[in-house]
Amino acid sequence: MIQLHDKQFVPFLSAQEIAHAITKMTAQVEADFKDEVPVFIGVLNGSFMVASDFMKSYKGACELSFVKMASYEGTSSTNDVKELIGINQDLSGRSVVIIEDIVDTGNTIEELHRIFNKQNVKQLKVATLFFKPEAYKKDFPIDYVGIRIPNKFIVGFGLDYDGLGRNLPEVYKLKE
Numbered sequence: 001m002i003q004l005h006d007k008q009f010v011p012f013l014s015a016q017e018i019a020h021a022i023t024k025m026t027a028q029v030e031a032d033f034k035d036e037v038p039v040f041i042g043v044l045n046g047s048f049m050v051a052s053d054f055m056k057s058y059k060g061a062c063e064l065s066f067v068k069m070a071s072y073e074g075t076s077s078t079n080d081v082k083e084l085i086g087i088n089q090d091l092s093g094r095s096v097v098i099i100e101d102i103v104d105t106g107n108t109i110e111e112l113h114r115i116f117n118k119q120n121v122k123q124l125k126v127a128t129l130f131f132k133p134e135a136y137k138k139d140f141p142i143d144y145v146g147i148r149i150p151n152k153f154i155v156g157f158g159l160d161y162d163g164l165g166r167n168l169p170e171v172y173k174l175k176e
């Protein structure tokens with residue numbers, strides 16, 4: 001068990017289970033983008049570890065950039081998603097694959113669709129390591145999912161609780 005701020009967390013997913021989920025996603029994306037050079041867009045802060053492992057296992061030609069978004073306060077999502085760092089690259093006509101650590105309510109994905117549609121991209125796909133289907137409130141397809149999880153708050157592998165826990169190589173869930 002680990003303690004972060006005022007809360008306790010128990011082990012949930014091992015580093016090996018996470019690695020397996022990422023290589024599964026990478027293989028699917030690779031198969032879909034054989035004939036082009038996709039631009040992967042990691043969503044900071046949470047997705048830095050996923051983006052890194054995803055890139056290392058992706059065999060084809062690809063590019064990587066990041067955007068920074070924030071919506072979470074404590075352990076719940078707010079409706080107000082803010083773009084903190086944007087893209088300064090021409091993406092018109094490009095295939096863009098968003099790389100997320102986790103899709104929860106979908107507010108962040110909705111905001112990303114708004115941002116990238118303005119850029120006239122060829123297509124916009126979403127790859128996420130974790131997905132909470134019970135919490136998802138939008139209709140945008142989530143094209144590549146590593147692991148579906150119940151509607152529980154988790155930390156580790158890039159995900160934080162008020163800043164802490166991002167460095168954990170495995171994933172923990174809030175103790176009930």
Ligand code: IMP
Pocket residue numbers: 043046071072077081100101102103104105106107108109152153154155159160161
């Ligand atoms: P959404 O906008 O509600 O879909 O939430 C997306 C963002 O909220 C993710 O990219 C994470 O940064 C954060 N988030 C959602 N669920 C969790 C969680 O269980 N633990 C930590 N951060 C989370």
Ligand code: MG
Pocket residue numbers: 043044045046047100101102
């Ligand atoms: Mg995130």
